[in-house]
Amino acid sequence: MAYAATAREIAALLSDAGPEEALALSERYAEDPRKQVRQAVGAALRRRERELEERERVSRMYALERELGGEGVIVGVDEVGRGALAGPLTACAVALPGEPIIWGLNDSKQLSPARRGALGATIAEHAIAIGVAHVEPASIDAVGMSVALRMAMGQAIADAGVDADCVLIDGNPVHVHPQERALVKGDARVACIAAASIVAKVTRDSLMVAYDSEYPGYHLAECKGYGSPAHIDAIRRLGLTPIHRVSFCGNFLETPALF
Secondary structure (H helix, E strand, O other), rough: OOOOOOHHHHHHHHOOHHHHHHHHHHHHHOOOOOOOHHHHHHHHHHHHHHHHHHHHHHHHHHHHHHHHHHOOOOOEEEEOOOOOOOOOOOEEEEEOOOOOOOOOOOOOOHHHHHHHHHHHHHHHOOOOOEEEEEEOOHHHHOOOOHHHHHHHHHHHHHHHHOOOEEEEEEOOOOOOOOOOEEEEHHHHHHHHHHHHHHHHHHHHHHHHHHHHOOHHHHOOHHHHOHHHHHHHHHHHHHHOOOOHHHHHHHOOOOOOOOO
């Protein structure tokens, strides 16, 4: 029997199809007896199911944001770098429009660096407002992490430059805004908090990669300032740089730091 399209051509069509087109093509070629086509149809339907589940997950994030924040301007806030030995504490505040939905939003820790970068660019393109703030190591040493966290989040909200009707924060209450609402694991559950977590992570990671050239030997591009074995070994051998948090590093120095 002759076919208008080869099995390879049909498989390529199915591989490139979006959820709606994949369903139509799968129905069209459901009775095709060729093994490669049957396998491609099955793979397309499974991929379609995963994509629909992913869209439902992200849609729930937008729905919960609106449920918690109401109809006004909602700002999501998250931070990155709280447990690092070097580099700043970075906070980000993001307000998203209802449309377009940014598919793929998630807790930044659940995303690959490439995916975070791509989503960060999409967020920057579509966000109503973005604010970023850094609290440097010397300030963290001086005031402690709790105060530094309030400083970073407050400055990020101010930097966003919008009058927020609700501020949704990942984790526990910080008491940084009169309209604040805190949500544990909010970065995986609320769209604007997820967006803030992504922008904060992308921004801080880029900064730590730049610091790697300024302070070679500490593996900052790889560890992003966190306490990897190679980073801790470098602290012991080379001592501290101006971007290290002295109050976090005393256990790694032969002569304990005074602070």
